Amino acid sequence: MLKQIIQKGDSILHNTVKKVAVKEIISTKIKNIIHDMSAALRNNTTGIGIAAPQIGIPLAIFLVSEEAMQNNISEEEAKNKNWSHMVFINPKLIKGSKKKVLLTEGCLSIDGVFGKVKRSRQVMVEAYDERGKKFSVGASGLFSQVLQHELDHLDGILFIDKAERLEKVNVSENKNK
Numbered sequence: 001m002l003k004q005i006i007q008k009g010d011s012i013l014h015n016t017v018k019k020v021a022v023k024e025i026i027s028t029k030i031k032n033i034i035h036d037m038s039a040a041l042r043n044n045t046t047g048i049g050i051a052a053p054q055i056g057i058p059l060a061i062f063l064v065s066e067e068a069m070q071n072n073i074s075e076e077e078a079k080n081k082n083w084s085h086m087v088f089i090n091p092k093l094i095k096g097s098k099k100k101v102l103l104t105e106g107c108l109s110i111d112g113v114f115g116k117v118k119r120s121r122q123v124m125v126e127a128y129d130e131r132g133k134k135f136s137v138g139a140s141g142l143f144s145q146v147l148q149h150e151l152d153h154l155d156g157i158l159f160i161d162k163a164e165r166l167e168k169v170n171v172s173e174n175k176n177k
Ligand code: ZN
Pocket: 106, 107, 108, 109, 149, 153, 176, 177
């Protein structure tokens, strides 16, 4: 069954998460959680990232759509692609550039609201993938922003907690995370 995205107001979005035991990463339980997260993300056409607490699971897992790593892609093109989802388990911020940028941000758990949030221009994140293999990745642009947004989710922080300005919109022109 398709999991609903938990909306703002639910305390699970503000709780911290537990790490996944490394030997459990390849278990059916974790595989099913990743599958549910992926399906929920795919069901939201504006979504490019999702964290486990957003489907009610207090574990250190998030997914980022490959779409966040593309540059200069049209809305039409983006919509029609069957993007794959990169899995981050027990992710850790290794490095964040001191250089910050003020970026527009939205969240699947906060419908119709966008805000300006200061984010590091570049980050380096270390995590385990769905096969239990450790990796690290450097990111800039939208990918960097999504990683910071999802890391915040695992710390129980929503973008509205740190946004400088909030804006209500009817139609979402921006990507959600
Ligand atoms: Zn979010």
